[in-house]
Amino acid sequence: MIAGALVHLLPVAQIGQDFFRDRSDSDCISQNGTFCFQWAVDNFTDRYLPPALEHVALVAISVIAGFAIALGLAVLSHRRRWLIPPLNVGTGILYTIPSIAFFFLLLPITGRGNVTAVIALTAYTLQILYRNIVAGLANVPAETKDAGRGMGMSQRQLLWRVELPLALPEIIAGLRIATVSTVALATLAVFAGGDGLGQELVGGSNLTFKTGVILAGGMAILIAVFFDLLLVLAQRLLAPWRRVRPV
Amino acid sequence: MSELLPVADVISSFGDAFDFIVSPQPSPFAAGGGEVGGPAEVLDKLVEHLKISGASFALAVVVALPVAVWLGHRGRGEGFAIAIGNAGRAIPELALIAFTVAFIGLGFANVVFALAVLGIPPILTNTFVGIRQVNRDAVEAARGMGMTGWEVVRRVELPLAVPTIFTGLRTAAINIIATATIATLAGQTTLGDFIINRNVFGDEGVLAGAMLVAALAIAVELTLAGIQRALTPRGLRLERATSAAA
Numbered sequence: 001m002i003a004g005a006l007v008h009l010l011p012v013a014q015i016g017q018d019f020f021r022d023r024s025d026s027d028c029i030s031q032n033g034t035f036c037f038q039w040a041v042d043n044f045t046d047r048y049l050p051p052a053l054e055h056v057a058l059v060a061i062s063v064i065a066g067f068a069i070a071l072g073l074a075v076l077s078h079r080r081r082w083l084i085p086p087l088n089v090g091t092g093i094l095y096t097i098p099s100i101a102f103f104f105l106l107l108p109i110t111g112r113g114n115v116t117a118v119i120a121l122t123a124y125t126l127q128i129l130y131r132n133i134v135a136g137l138a139n140v141p142a143e144t145k146d147a148g149r150g151m152g153m154s155q156r157q158l159l160w161r162v163e164l165p166l167a168l169p170e171i172i173a174g175l176r177i178a179t180v181s182t183v184a185l186a187t188l189a190v191f192a193g194g195d196g197l198g199q200e201l202v203g204g205s206n207l208t209f210k211t212g213v214i215l216a217g218g219m220a221i222l223i224a225v226f227f228d229l230l231l232v233l234a235q236r237l238l239a240p241w242r243r244v245r246p247v
Numbered sequence: 248m249s250e251l252l253p254v255a256d257v258i259s260s261f262g263d264a265f266d267f268i269v270s271p272q273p274s275p276f277a278a279g280g281g282e283v284g285g286p287a288e289v290l291d292k293l294v295e296h297l298k299i300s301g302a303s304f305a306l307a308v309v310v311a312l313p314v315a316v317w318l319g320h321r322g323r324g325e326g327f328a329i330a331i332g333n334a335g336r337a338i339p340e341l342a343l344i345a346f347t348v349a350f351i352g353l354g355f356a357n358v359v360f361a362l363a364v365l366g367i368p369p370i371l372t373n374t375f376v377g378i379r380q381v382n383r384d385a386v387e388a389a390r391g392m393g394m395t396g397w398e399v400v401r402r403v404e405l406p407l408a409v410p411t412i413f414t415g416l417r418t419a420a421i422n423i424i425a426t427a428t429i430a431t432l433a434g435q436t437t438l439g440d441f442i443i444n445r446n447v448f449g450d451e452g453v454l455a456g457a458m459l460v461a462a463l464a465i466a467v468e469l470t471l472a473g474i475q476r477a478l479t480p481r482g483l484r485l486e487r488a489t490s491a492a493a
Contacts, residue, residue, distance in 0.1 A: 032349075096468045097461045098425030104442055104457035108260035180336045187341035188429070191442075201345045207432060213349045217342030224337035 029211075036211045044215070047200065052219045054195035058186045059227065062118050063179050066125030073126075074133035075159065084134060088127075095127035099185045103192035112193030120192065121185060125178040132174025136167025168239035176231045183224040187216075264454035275449035283448050284441075289459065296437040296463065300427045302359045304420055307366030312412075315371045319378025319408075320400050328375035335368020340426045344433055353434040361433075365426055366419035373415025377408030406480045413475035417468060424464050428456075438463065 028036035070091075077083035097105075102120035110116045140163045148162040164171075190198030200206060200216040207213075266272065271285030318324040347361040381404045389403045405412075428439035441448050441456025448456070476484070 034350075092468075093465065096421055096464050098421070098428060098464050100425060100428050100439075100442065101457040101460040101464070104453050105461060107457075108257045108454065177336065180333070184337055184339040187339040190341075197339070198341050201341050202432065207345050208349045210349045213342060213345045217339055217346060220339040220342055221337050228333075228337075 032208065032210055034210055035214055040211055040215055048197075048215050048219060051195060051197050051199050051216075052223065055183070055186055055197045055220065056223055058114065058117060058121065058189055058194065058196050059179065059182045059223070062121035062182055062186070063125055063175065065118065066122045066178060067129055067175065069122070070126050070129035070133055073130055074137065077134070078137055078159065078163075079155070087130060091127035091130050094123040097123075099124055100188050100191055103188070107192070114189070114194045117186070117189035117192040117194030117196075121182050121189070124185060125182060128178040128181070129171075129174050132170050132177075133167065136170030136174075137163055139170065140166045165239075169235065172231055172235040172239065176228055179227045179231065180224045183220060183227060187220055260450070260454060261458075263451035264458055267448070267451040267455040268459065272449075272451065274447065276446055284452060284455065289438075289455075292436060292438050292440055293459065293463070295435070296424070296427055296439075296460075299355065299359060299362070299430060299435055299437060300420075300424045302355075303362030303423045303427070304366055306359060306363040307370055307419055307423070308416070310363065311367045311370035312374055315374035316378055316400060316405070319375045320396070320404060322379065325375070325379070328372055332368045332372025335365070335372075338365060338368075340365065340422075341429060344426070344429050348433050355435065358430045358433050358435050362423045362426055362430070366423050369415045369418040369422070370412075371415075373418070374408070374412045377411030377415075378404050380411065381407045406478075407483065409475060409479045410483065413471060413478075417471045417475075420467055420471060421464055424467060425460070428460050 029039055073083075073087055073091075077087055094102075099120050102123065103116055106116045106119055110119060144162060144166065145158060148158045153161065186194075186196050187198040187201060189196045190202055197216045197220050200212055267284040268289055269286065271282040271288070274281045274283045315328060318328055343361050343365065344358075347357055351357045351360070378400075385403055385407065386399055389399045394402065427435075427437050428442060430437050431439035431443045438456055438459050441452045442460070445453050
């Protein structure tokens with residue numbers, strides 16, 4: 001009877017031992033203190049920095065891929081207005097499907113790993129980016145376009161030299177929303193077998209480990225703030241003439 | 248023909264997942280030959296998923312909507328309302344659930360609280376922006392007709408702000424439903440059980456859970472879009488919602 005109960009407890013005990021083995025600051029850790037500072041300092045470089053960098057890479061790749069696709073779709077539908085409603089609906093569906101469901105829907109097709117995570121995160125960004133690029137292009141004043149045509153610009157020159165630069169504030173506003181949301185969502189990539197800070201949140205007894213939750217969660221928020229500031233800076237440098245609220 | 252095999256595998260995976268939803272399957276891992284899946288279990292988890300999401304959404308609306316309407320009506324706290332929206336987007340869903348488990352504890356009410364935290368920012372920001380964006384001339388005209396402050400809110404500002412308010416409500420609802428999926432980790436029964444507990448439900452259960460969560464999110468989105476259409480003043484329906492906030 002007792003032996004049976006012990007066998008039952010054994011896996012839990014193993015996880016516990018394994019988990020706490022390499023940790024200093026043992027009093028705080030064994031009591032699962034609110035924030036074990038010494039442990040955090042000792043383990044930061046080995047345990048939290050690599051997943052944080054993976055997190056940054058995951059977000060950067062997803063947003064860049066999403067931006068390339070959204071820009072292509074927006075340019076495509078710019079002179080073919082009838083494409084806008086179906087593209088809005090299509091990207092809207094991809095936006096609505098929760099990322100965690102998307103990861104597992106892709107699993108039979110792309111398997112576990114970062115590729116699956118990147119596909120789902122990219123799909124998520126499309127709606128925000130597409131909508132904002134289209135809104136930015138629509139806000140370009142007709143007189144400005146007329147002036148461009150009067151200077152003898154072709155359609156293509158008009159798009160790349162007049163319309164897209166003038167749409168930059170909206171485009172960057174969209175990039176800010178997409179990037180910050182993707183940083184938050186990328187914590188879920190661990191369920192798709194991907195990298196990132198999510199690894200330090202689930203698995204073992206991480207979910208209840210207070211110091212780890214604060215470290216991993218805090219770093220995800222810091223990464224979001226970092227990307228946001230980077231984009232604000234880009235906006236100031238590239239389009240200093242106007243500021244818009246993210247739409 | 249060998250290059251077609253993966254396609255066949257993919258199709259059969261989705262077929263198995265569909266079978267899992269429509270009829271109970273022998274558990275792939277349970278030694279005792281128990282059955283998992285089937286309409287009864289799916290419905291049970293769906294109801295629990297809707298319960299926890301509905302409670303969280305209601306809490307978020309009750310907290311955020313009145314504050315945002317009041318701030319928007321008085322034209323105050325713009326920086327606050329916008330900052331809340333921006334900060335809300337940066338909350339990592341998984342860390343939020345982990346934070347709840349580690350610091351607040353398991354239990355229905357705690358998870359509802361955590362999910363509501365996720366729903367409040369989009370509702371607050373979009374409602375504020377929607378009310379603020381109402382044409383000042385329309386508000387002046389309403390005042391000139393002798394409407395009180397409350398009447399202006401109810402009969403002018405709220406109807407005209409419906410599209411933007413609903414953008415916030417839809418974002419909040421979808422975020423809450425998505426994150427309720429991982430509320431399984433905090434000990435709550437949701438459709439996420441199928442996804443997270445692969446050792447109980449098997450691969451077809453995981454895929455079935457993903458299909459169900461995706462379908463639920465789309466269904467809720469369409470329902471809210473329908474309600475929005477019904478509430479939008481007829482004159483506004485013709486205009487394209489230009490600033491559909493995310």
